[in-house]
Amino acid sequence: MNAKRVLITGAAGFIGSALAHHFDTHYKDIRVLALDKFRNNERFSNGNLKSFGHFKNLLGFRGEVIEADINDPRTLEVIKDFAPDLIYHEAAISDTTVSEQDELVRTNVNAFLSLLSLCEKLGAHMVYASSGATYGSAKAPQKVGEAEAPNNAYGFSKLAMDNAALSWSKRTGGVAVGLRYFNVYGKGEFFKERTASMILQFGLQILRGTEPKLFEGSDKIYRDFVYIKDIIQANLKAANATKSGVYNVGTGVARSFSDVVDILQAEFGTNLKKSFIKNPFKSSYQFHTEADIAPTILELGYAPEYTLEQGIKDYADEIRRIYAQEVLA
Numbered sequence: 582m583n584a585k586r587v588l589i590t591g592a593a594g595f596i597g598s599a600l601a602h603h604f605d606t607h608y609k610d611i612r613v614l615a616l617d618k619f620r621n622n623e624r625f626s627n628g629n630l631k632s633f634g635h636f637k638n639l640l641g642f643r644g645e646v647i648e649a650d651i652n653d654p655r656t657l658e659v660i661k662d663f664a665p666d667l668i669y670h671e672a673a674i675s676d677t678t679v680s681e682q683d684e685l686v687r688t689n690v691n692a693f694l695s696l697l698s699l700c701e702k703l704g705a706h707m708v709y710a711s712s713g714a715t716y717g718s719a720k721a722p723q724k725v726g727e728a729e730a731p732n733n734a735y736g737f738s739k740l741a742m743d744n745a746a747l748s749w750s751k752r753t754g755g756v757a758v759g760l761r762y763f764n765v766y767g768k769g770e771f772f773k774e775r776t777a778s779m780i781l782q783f784g785l786q787i788l789r790g791t792e793p794k795l796f797e798g799s800d801k802i803y804r805d806f807v808y809i810k811d812i813i814q815a816n817l818k819a820a821n822a823t824k825s826g827v828y829n830v831g832t833g834v835a836r837s838f839s840d841v842v843d844i845l846q847a848e849f850g851t852n853l854k855k856s857f858i859k860n861p862f863k864s865s866y867q868f869h870t871e872a873d874i875a876p877t878i879l880e881l882g883y884a885p886e887y888t889l890e891q892g893i894k895d896y897a898d899e900i901r902r903i904y905a906q907e908v909l910a
């Protein structure tokens with residue numbers, strides 16, 4: 582890692598905090614600035630919080646922390662003063678069910694454009710979070726550059742970021758690497774509340790002793806579930822990329838939600854009956870996501886290490902801890 586000063590936006594969130602802890606633990610000579618808006622009581626019309634950042638995700642992190650909104654021009658001045666040579670841009674409205682398109686595009690796209698301009702001035706390397714939501718109902722396995730057709734405003738905003746990054750790179754010669762995460766699960770996601778992965782949500786239902794609630798037809802709803810440790814690996818590899826690009830980050834394998842429940846029950850030693858509910862998001866829902874990761878392997882050197890079974894095994898104690906210390910407390 583050649584970087585000396587790393588900025589992580591969205592650092593009090595799930596993936597940003599995992600990156601912050603990773604750098605704090607493994608790179609003693611790198612200065613890390615963890616930037617996040619954190620949470621307050623504001624909610625979108627879907628009832629979810631406007632930002633999920635939580636101080637508890639950064640407990641134990643010894644780098645610098647700042648509260649700042651990426652939509653605020655003063656934040657750019659703060660970043661300029663810090664002068665990062667590497668930016669991990671994870672801050673976003675990460676909720677796929679938000680319907681306020683203006684706020685979504687402002688936060689996810691406009692703020693990213695400003696950050697790209699800053700990268701040009703600073704000569705900084707940009708690694709940013711895109712999403713498998715850019716594909717919508719595109720045929721599986723989904724390939725970068727093929728049939729992207731987001732079916733919600735969130736996916737649209739991420740596709741707009743990818744297009745902007747590629748054209749910015751062409752224009753300026755700067756390097757921006759977009760990582761299209763598929764369904765990420767693991768430590769640090771509890772504070773995303775209802776938008777946390779179904780792995781955590783089913784896990785907590787099972788520990789509570791209640792029937793896991795799945796959408797009807799869940800044995801045929803497939804997702805490429807990717808463990809947080811593989812996401813960190815992809816981000817580290819992306820920091821060394823010498824050219825811009827957009828890459829899928831998943832396992833390359835799609836599993837059903839029923840599989841998730843079965844694996845969790847095997848892990849927790851339970852045999853609860855599954856219950857089925859109607860899917861309220863049907864029109865904007867993805868029914869089969871599966872990342873084509875061949876270019877990610879070839880060009881970034883990424884190699885996913887966790888199958889769904891291995892990821893859940895690694896995560897199980899943390900789910901138990903969350904249940905005991907956050908849910909029951």
Ligand SMILES: NC(=O)c1ccc[n+]([C@@H]2O[C@H](COP(=O)([O-])OP(=O)(O)OC[C@H]3O[C@@H](n4cnc5c(N)ncnc54)[C@H](O)[C@@H]3O)[C@@H](O)[C@H]2O)c1
Nearest residue numbers: 591593594595596618632633634650651672673675710765
């Ligand atoms: N978790 C997944 O499965 C997944 C999948 C695909 C893409 N992504 C993307 O990865 C990134 C990280 O996602 P996550 O799962 O950690 O979500 P998250 O919501 O936990 O993290 C996003 C962070 O950004 C912060 N934030 C929001 N608005 C901000 C603003 N205006 N200024 C500063 N900070 C702000 C939030 O407080 C939060 O801490 C996001 O860009 C998300 O869209 C996540």
